[in-house]
Amino acid sequence: MVLAPFFRTSAGCLKTGPVNLKQTSLLAKKLPFIGKPLIVLLFALFLWWLVPTVVKSFLRISFFEFQAPAWTAISYLTSFQDFWSLRSRSKIELIKAGQDLARLNAAYELRNQQYEALETEISRLEKLLQLPSLPEYRFEVARVLRRDLNSWWQQILIRKGKNYGLIEGAAVVYSGGVVGRIKEVRQFTSVVELASSPTFRIAAQFDGDNRPVTYYGSVNRILTIPHGYIKDVQPDVSVDASIPRRIVTTRLGRIFPDGLTIGHIRNLGPSSDGLFQVGQVELNKELLSLNEVTVFIPITGEDVLDNE
Amino acid sequence: MNEKRQILIVFFTTLVIYIIVVLLNNILSIYSIHLSLDSLYLLFPGLYMLFWPGYLIVAIIALTIDALIPLPFGTLFIIYSLGYFLIRQFNTRFRKENKSHVMFIAFIINSFSMLIIALIMSRSFFSNGNYWLRFLTDLFLSGLVLILIAPLILKLQRLFVLLSGVKMTREAIND
Numbered sequence: 001m002v003l004a005p006f007f008r009t010s011a012g013c014l015k016t017g018p019v020n021l022k023q024t025s026l027l028a029k030k031l032p033f034i035g036k037p038l039i040v041l042l043f044a045l046f047l048w049w050l051v052p053t054v055v056k057s058f059l060r061i062s063f064f065e066f067q068a069p070a071w072t073a074i075s076y077l078t079s080f081q082d083f084w085s086l087r088s089r090s091k092i093e094l095i096k097a098g099q100d101l102a103r104l105n106a107a108y109e110l111r112n113q114q115y116e117a118l119e120t121e122i123s124r125l126e127k128l129l130q131l132p133s134l135p136e137y138r139f140e141v142a143r144v145l146r147r148d149l150n151s152w153w154q155q156i157l158i159r160k161g162k163n164y165g166l167i168e169g170a171a172v173v174y175s176g177g178v179v180g181r182i183k184e185v186r187q188f189t190s191v192v193e194l195a196s197s198p199t200f201r202i203a204a205q206f207d208g209d210n211r212p213v214t215y216y217g218s219v220n221r222i223l224t225i226p227h228g229y230i231k232d233v234q235p236d237v238s239v240d241a242s243i244p245r246r247i248v249t250t251r252l253g254r255i256f257p258d259g260l261t262i263g264h265i266r267n268l269g270p271s272s273d274g275l276f277q278v279g280q281v282e283l284n285k286e287l288l289s290l291n292e293v294t295v296f297i298p299i300t301g302e303d304v305l306d307n308e
Numbered sequence: 309m310n311e312k313r314q315i316l317i318v319f320f321t322t323l324v325i326y327i328i329v330v331l332l333n334n335i336l337s338i339y340s341i342h343l344s345l346d347s348l349y350l351l352f353p354g355l356y357m358l359f360w361p362g363y364l365i366v367a368i369i370a371l372t373i374d375a376l377i378p379l380p381f382g383t384l385f386i387i388y389s390l391g392y393f394l395i396r397q398f399n400t401r402f403r404k405e406n407k408s409h410v411m412f413i414a415f416i417i418n419s420f421s422m423l424i425i426a427l428i429m430s431r432s433f434f435s436n437g438n439y440w441l442r443f444l445t446d447l448f449l450s451g452l453v454l455i456l457i458a459p460l461i462l463k464l465q466r467l468f469v470l471l472s473g474v475k476m477t478r479e480a481i482n483d
Contacts, residue, residue: 037359037396044389048382056381063375070327147334150342151442152429153378183378191376198433199378219439222340222446289338 061186068189071145075159079143137171137257137296140164144290145189151219154197154226158293161186169255171296176284177261178249179293192293195262196226196283203253204230204262206237207246215247215262215281226283233268233277241266247281257296314474315361321465322349322369344425344450347417349373350388351458352465354395355404355413366392379428387424391417407459414458415451422447 126133142158149155160166162185172179172192180200184191193200200217217228230247239245244264249256263281271278329345336343349369353362370388374381395413402409426443433439 037393040359041389041393045386048385051382059371060375060381063371067372067375074327074331146330147337148330148376149333149337149340150344151439151446152425155378157376219433219436219442220340221438221442222449224340226340288340 064186064189068186071157072159072188075143075145135251135254135257136299138299140166140295140297141292142190142295143292147288147290149194149196149220149288153199154194154217154220155180155183156192156194156290156293158190158192158295159188160295161188161190163188165297166190166295167297170298171249171256171260172293173256173260173296174286174290174293176286177263178256179287179290181255182295190295194226194287196220196228196287200228202255202262203250204247205250206233206265207248207259209237210250211237212250212252213247225285226287228263228281228283229278230265230281231271231276231278233279235275235277237268237277239265239268239279244282310474311358311361313472314357314469315365317469317472317474318352318357318362318465319365319368321468322352322365323372325349325461325465326369326373341449342446343453344418344422344446345454345457346384346388346421347391347414347454348458348461350391350395350417351410351414351462354392355399355402355410355462356466356469359396363389363392379425383425383428387421390424391421394420404462410459410462411455414454418450418454419447422450 122134125131140160142160142164145157145159147156156179158172166182166185168182168185170182172181178195180192180194180197181202182190183193195202195215195217197217198219202215203212204215205212211234212232213230214232215228215230220226244266247262247265249258249260249262251258261284263283265279265281268277268279270276325348329343329348333342350366353365356362357365366388367385370385371382374384377384394417402413404410422443426440430439
């Protein structure tokens with residue numbers, strides 16, 4: 001109520017003629033903080049501190065959802081632009097691309113058959129040895145809306161959220177391996193924390209060696225490929241700089257399935273305690289220019305029952 | 309009506325600037341470069357608008373950006389408020405029409421904002437040389453871009469407001 005006349009008077013100055021000094025001095029007496037921005041700042045900070053966490057949380061979600069359609073619209077516009085740029089390609093180019101795809105499809109068809117045979121073998125062995133079955137996933141492909149990669153955090157915003165059943169903590173991958181995991185899920189969008197982010201940490205293993213190690217992201221320098229680190233590597237593990245070894249995911253972390261590429265490692269050194277080894281993991285450069293990712297959503301018992 | 313139109317125009321132009329900065333960072337992310345151009349959102353409200361309407365725009369923009377970043381909600385609101393109040397406090401000592409003054413304010417406010425975020429995020433990296441090297445590189449590049457574009461952006465925003473028919477002769481007269 002006190003501020004209402006101030007709003008009117010101060011804003012009114014834009015369209016009025018000469019400034020009424022008498023009126024201004026009266027106003028200054030009424031509101032002593034005019035011309036003292038620091039006092040107003042302290043007052044604003046105090047007010048913000050008083051706001052309950054529930055209200056802040058509600059405000060955050062509201063502002064997030066409020067801008068989500070704008071990012072989605074920009075993403076659709078970019079896709080539309082790509083579509084028209086592709087339309088300008090010649091038919092010969094398209095025929096060649098079609099032939100390449102047909103070859104790839106044939107190769108994948110064969111691999112699919114092998115995969116099905118292996119799946120059957122696994123389930124037979126599980127029954128025979130009475131082992132718990134491996135976790136199953138469904139895949140959700142999502143477009144990247146925006147990339148936010150700086151020294152403080154590395155995250156991307158994707159175009160799918162609760163509307164596609166995405167859940168927090170779900171694994172996110174692409175053709176080159178691990179992208180990261182879902183950090184926040186909103187109605188139509190989700191935030192993915194990248195594997196290169198300084199706060200990212202998962203269980204990993206060397207390809208062909210099932211002893212677990214810890215992978216964690218790090219601060220990335222500009223104009224370099226993204227990287228992370230591994231620690232808790234057993235002393236007997238060795239790496240040849242000329243033949244980089246692949247670091248893969250392990251299902252021990254309960255986020256990723258086994259065998260997805262995280263990155264490659266060229267050398268190992270002793271850790272500060274001297275008990276284990278540590279090393280720098282080179283991640284794929286494509287991690288910085290992702291346009292599409294796949295989310296692994298674990299299939300729970302309820303999902304299976306629903307499908308049946 | 310006049311001031312409402314001004315608030316809306318400044319708010320939407322600032323929003324467009326924010327979207328352009330995000331799209332620019334999308335492209336630059338391929339080279340692991342990130343530009344923080346936060347002071348661009350504070351300059352026009354701080355230099356050309358009345359206190360409260362300007363602060364309203366700054367607060368909404370801050371909360372909009374805040375919602376998407378992994379800092380505690382309200383951090384940017386506080387940082388932008390500080391930046392805005394710094395501009396207002398020294399408003400009379402700067403000449404808005406002087407390009408070098410605008411560049412100086414933009415650079416100082418931006419560096420101040422980046423430094424606070426860097427200190428907040430440095431919890432586990434305070435003694436990490438890479439962290440501060442990357443921070444200094446980002447600070448330098450962002451400052452460079454800001455110095456080049458800040459006067460131009462300010463001019464464009466002013467032009468938009470003038471084109472809308474709002475008189476700009478008595479801006480921030482009460483502060």
